[in-house]
Amino acid sequence: MRKLLEILELIDRRIIYTVLIFAIIIPLFLKIPLPDKPSQEVVNAYNAVESLKEGDVLLISTDYGPSAYPELQPVLEAVLEQAFRKNIKVLLLTHWRHEGLIVGVSAIEKIAKKHNKKYGEDYLILGFRPGVAGVMIGLSEDFRNVFRTDYYNKPIDSYPIYKEVAKEDGIINYNDISLFFGFQAGATGDSWIQIVQARYGVKMVFAVTAVMAPNYFPYYQANQIFGLVGGLKGAFDYESLVKLRGLASLLIASQVSVHTIILLFILLGNVGFILRRVLR
């Protein structure tokens, strides 16, 4: 009996890893449809985009790399789907060097193609510039201060979208942005809130990884951000709201099984721990 309890308490990590591999892979093949009840912070994020009118401007910052791809890419694609359905103009930039650019460009090109949206007319990829705070402050005056040229090395004011967004004054700054949607896997989101939201009052919504979500709840609770999409569950909620079955809808079953397995292991460990104490 004692031996069995010891085994329960000290399960080898290789057994845990093996069980986890199957818990991740099997649901991917089964493709189980799961019911969903989106959380309020995700509904608020969805509503923030939904409240935009045709011709409004959505600024997107893809501050993440492939490590956060499964959690954030489905939200990015769902947001772009929602924006292009409503004919909203999209500007995309990143603070995450080329990783952020690659994930952003691949998503926007995929969804734009689906909706027959033209580059330079319906959306613009600003690209990456170094210096997080410097970029954010520079954009407050004139986007051309920071992004003289776009991702394809052409002057941004040479595109029709620039003239449309800039209106009479001929410059684009935060006053022309209807909504900011940040995709964050690091600390850049704090800078967006502390510099851009606090100083220039830009309406903001964030999609963050599950590990980052607890850090963003104080901002959400203080109404500094209007909505929050956290982790794969948030991505799944967002896809459900946009009525899109994307990557998150496929991966969420794996997350359910993995959480269940982890909880099962925790319970087994505690059974061993408590019963061994009783028998001692």
Added chain:
Amino acid sequence: MQVQLPVLVTFISGIAIMALFFIPREPFTQVEQLTTRWYVIVSGFALLLGIDSLLLYHWRKIKRNDKDKFYSIILIISFFIALLWGFWAWYKHGAPFISGSSYLWLFRNVYLPLDATMFSLLAFFIASAAYRAFRARNLESTLLLISAAIVMMGRVPFGGYIFLPFFLLFMVLTGSYIFYIGTKYTGYNSIVRYILGSILLFFGILVFYPGFSNVLAQFIPVLSDWIMNYPNSAGQRAIAIGLYLGSIAFSLRIIFGIERGYIR
């Protein structure tokens, strides 16, 4: 002079940048943009220092025939391949990351999968660490265990219903354990433990009643949201306030020349 001059430069720049941040009007905004450009240039030099330090560290490992020198060789070769390939792509396409550049191919097909693989390993480590760390050793660790379980199941669809068997097992196990501990005491201490153990056992067994289990399953996501919105936000806010107060105090010490470690 070797000490006074850097302290003076730090003092003037520190005060100026603080003032610039709080006055978002011309010409202060222009000056602020200029300083942020300087910051980018200075951080570029910091990157050079980092590269120098990284390469030297691994070169020394190779020279002293370290048992892990194989990894150092791989690192140095990869570094120079990426660097030279980047320069070549720059020469050929005008920029290494421009659409159609061969460097972009390298980045997409080598760096991105490696990055994703490294991060995905985290799931396995977290699972193993959670299994070892979440033990009901005392009241605090039990509270942590319960809240972690609620948040884990509350953040997945259908989690409330999956939580039910765990709830049953946990309540029966903990209730029986507290009941058992009660046998070791006498009088008031014993009665309190008997009552507590009975309550836990009662709620555990109540899961078999569909009315209660349905309410509990619906309640888990609500409870998970509450934990994230209130106890979590309060904790995060406390950490943030402490962190920022510490940063302000340390920054002021540097600006006023009390902390001079950066000069050495």
